[in-house]
Amino acid sequence: MFAVLTFDRDPALYQNVPAQLFAWIQGAGGWAAFGVLVWLLAGYTRMRAEDRARIAPWHKRIFVASVAVSFLAYLIAGGAWLAQFLPKVKPELAFLAYAYGITIGGAGALVAAGLSFVFGLTALRFRRIWALAKLSFKEAIRNRVLYGFSAMLLVLLFGSWFIPYKPEYQVRSYVGVVYWMMKILLLVTAIILAAFSIPTDIRRQTIHTIVTKPVERFEIVLGRFFGFTALMTLVLLLMTSVSVVYVLRGVDPEAAAESLKAREPFYGALHFENTGDKSKGTNVGREWDYRSYITAAAPNQEPQYAVWDFPEVPRSLASRDSVRCEFAFDIYRTTKGFENRGVSCKFEFQTAHFNEHDKDSYNADRSRWMSKGNLFSKKDIDEWLAGYRTRLAPQALAPLELNERLDNKRLRLMANPLEGDPPQYRLSDAAIENELAEEYGYYVVPAKDITDYHTMYIDVPAGLFRNALQAPSGNTGRPPLQARVSVTQQSATQYVGMAKYDLYWRLDDPKGGHEIAAFTLNFYKGAVGLWLRLCLVIGLAVALSTYLSGVISMLVAGMLYLGGGVIDYIQSIAFGTAPGGGPMEALFRLANRQVALVPLEESAAATLATSTDVVFRWFIRRVLDLIPDVDRYDLTSYVGEGFNIPWTQLWIDCGALSLYLLPWFVAAYYLLKWREIAGPT
C-alpha cells in the first residue's frame, strides 16, 4: 500500500558518530571558552581574596593549563583562518590547522569549564536526588496536573470522524494523529512543569528549607529533571499503550493486512547510469529535489539506469527461499499513458559473479527449463549440470570444490523424485528460478508496472544471495549485489523518480506472520522519540529556570524547541546556502529590485552587504549550537509508514540528546551554585 519512507537526511549510523562528536567539541567548546572568558573577566576579578585562597592548588593548576592550551589552540586556529587568504598557503592545510585548532581549543575550554562541575558530581547522593525527584512527582500529581491529559479522550472518542477512511491513508493518519496529540499534551505539560518548578520554590521560599539541609544545589536540578521525566515517562507509557490499542482496533482489516508492519530495510547506495551524471538523473522540474528521474532510452541511445549497489550482503538472507525487494517510486508523466496502467520498468538483479555475456544464455536456459512443466528427466538434469560445469570453467575452481558444487546441485535438482520408469523429478517454478539465480548470479523481471508512490515488491530468489556470497572469482570491479532499474520502451514517454531509500531488501521475513507484534513494538519505539523530546524540554526548561524566571524559562525553552523545528532553514542561513543570501544582501536586493537567484553585480555596496552577512552568519552559527535538532527525534514516519526503527537510531539519538543537554546542565550547575537563593527581604 501507500508506504513510502523518505529521509531528509541519512539515518543515524555509528560510523558518523566520531564526526558528530568532533562537531560537538567544537560547538560546545566554543561556548565553554566564552563562559570561561566571562568568568575570568567578571567573576574572578570580583572574587574576594579569601574565596580565591580556598581554591585547591591542583584545581588551579589544571584550570590554568587547560585555559593556556585552549588559548594557544584558538590562536593557531585564528592564524590558520587568516592564512587561507594568503596566496602561498594551501587552503587544505589552512583548513586542517583551523579544524584542529578549534577542536583542541574547544576541548581545553571544556576541561576548564567542566572541572568544578565534574568534581562537584562526586558530592551528589542518590538518596537526596531520589527524594527530590519523588517530591516533584508527587507535586505534579497532587496539583492535579494529570487532569490535562484527559484531553486525549477527545481524540479517542472523536478522532476517527476526521481520519480518512481510505485504507491507503489509514495507518499513517491514525499513527500521525495519536502521536501528534501525545506530543502536544506531553510537551506543553512538561515544559510548564519544568520551567516553573525551581522559580516557584524560590518565590515561595520552600527552597530555603532544602538548601539549608546538606543538599548540593545541583541535586535540586537533577531531582526536578528526573522527577518530571519519570512522571512524563509513565504518562507516555500509558498513553502509548492506549494509542496502540486504538490504532490496532481502528484500522480496518484491509489496511491492517497491508500496512501494519515494521519492515526492516537494508539499503544500498544509488547511482545513475547513462544520465550524464552519476549522482543524479534527469531533472523534471519538481521543486522537491529528493528524487532523480530516469526514462526509457531514446533511439540509438543507451538505456538510463538507476542502480543500487549493495557492498555487503547479509548472510542471513541466503538461507531463505526468496528475499523481498521493496520499492516505491514517483512517476512523472509527460503523456497520459494507458488507462489504469502503471509505468513499466525492468528490474535486473545481479551479483559480482554475473557475466554480462551470459544474459542470452540465462534467458535461453530459463525458457527451456520453465517449459518443462516442472517435470525433469535424468537426461534434463544431466544436461543442466553439463551447462553449469561449462559456466564454472572460467572460474578455475579446484576439482574438489567444483565437484562439490555440482554434487550439491544434483542433489537439489533430484530432491523430489516421482515414482515411475523412467524416473522423473519435480521442480517448482520457484525452485527453477532459484537454481538459475544461484547458477548465474542474475535475476530479471522484464516488465513490472509501477504505480505512483505505492510500495511494491519483487520476491527475488534467494539463490542470487547464495551466489553473491560465494568466494570472489576475480575482480570484476562490481559490488557483490546490484539492483538495476530501467524504464521499458512500453512507457517511453514517462519518467520514474528514485531516491536512495526508495529501494531496499526486507531483512525481516514478510511471510513470518509476526507483523502486528512487530508493529506494536515499533509503535513503542516511536514513542521513545517523543520521550527523548520530553527529556529535552524538561532538561532545557529546568536548566534555564536556575537563572531565569518561570515564564521566561518557558518561553526560551519553547522558542529553542520551535527553532529546532526549523533548524534546516536556520542552517541554510548560517551556512549561506539560502537563496538571496543573508539579511543585508536580501535588503540590498530588495532596494535594487534584484531577484534572489540572479548573482549580484560587483559593486562596493554589494561587497559591503555580503561581507556584513559573513559576520552575521558567524553569529548565527554560534546560535545554531544552542538550538536542539528536534526533528531527528521524530520517528513518527517510521511507524506510520510501517518501517522498523533501528535500535542504532535510538542509541545514537540518546547519545546526541545527552551531549546537547550536558552543557546546559553544566551552566545550570554554576548558575544555581553562584546564585543567592534568598533575596533582600
Place this chain on the structure above:
Amino acid sequence: MQNDVIVETHKLTKIYRDFWGRQKKTALRALNIEIRQGEVFGLLGPNGSGKTTTVKLLLGLLYPTDGEAFVFGKPAADVGKNERIGYLPEESYLYRFLDAEETLDFYGRLFNLPPAQRRTKAQELIEKVGLKADRKRPLREYSKGMRQRIGLAQALINDPDLIILDEPTSGLDPLGARWMKDLIRDLRTLGKTVIMCSHRLEDVQDVCDRIAILNEGELQAYGEVQTLLQDHRRIELRASDLQLSDDLRRDLEELLRKHGGKLDTIGHPTTTLEDYFLRIVEESKAHPGRRFLPGKEPLPRVETVQRVEGRG
C-alpha cells in the same frame, strides 16, 4: 576560635546591589559576634535591622560582601555544615501538598537517614510537636500554629547541634508561644545551641542567655541578657505574708533613709498577662462548662509575691 564557640563572624558585611553592581542597601555592616555551644542566643532588632540577613548569611542563603562567617569552624557557604543545623524560617515554608509524615520523611531523606530511622524519628517528632491527630492531613489545611509546629519538627529531624529559629513565636497564640519557649529551654537543657531571631522582646527576655541588638545593620548591644537589663541604681525587695499599711510604709522609708536611699513605690506586683492568660485557660480546662458572669462572681485573683522597690 575558642573550643565552645560554634558560630563566629568577622566583619560580616552584606551590601545588596542591583543588576549593574550599584549599591542599593547596606543590610549588615562589619558584624563581629561569637555564639557558644549550649546557649540560647537572641538576635534582636526592628524590621530591616539586619537580623534575618545575618541568619541567611550564616545559613549560606546569602553570600557576604565582605568579612567571613564560620559555623562549626567551616565557612557558612559550606554545605557540609548543614548536617548539624536545624532551621525554622519565619514563615514555615513547606510543601503544602505533603502531609506531616511525608514532610518529615522527605527532609529525613535529605539527611540521608535510613528508612527505619526516618520513620521512628518522624513519629517521635510528630508526637513532640502535638500533631499526631493531624499527621495525615496535607499541610495546606494546617493553621499557622500547626505549620510552625511541623516546621520545628523538620528543623529537628537530624537531631541538630545548632538550631536557628527565625521569629519562632510569630503567629502563634499565647499557648503556642509558651510551648515554643518551653521547647527552646528543653533544647538548651539537652546541650543544643539555639539562635533565635525575634522582635518580640518578652520572648527573647524569657529564653535567651545572650543577645545582640542590631539597628540599621549595625551591632548596637551584645552580651548577657541579665547583665544588659540589670538596673544597678535600684534595688528590688520582695516580701510575703504582709499587709500593706501606712505603718509599713513609714517603717520602710525610715529604714531606707538610714541607709541613704529612698522608697520609690510600694504595692502589689503584677504578673505578666501571658501567665494570667495561661492560668485562666488551664482553669477553664479543669472546670469545663464554667464561665464568667460579670457582677456575679469575683474576678479570678492573681497570686504572686508582693514587691517593694527602693532606690539607692
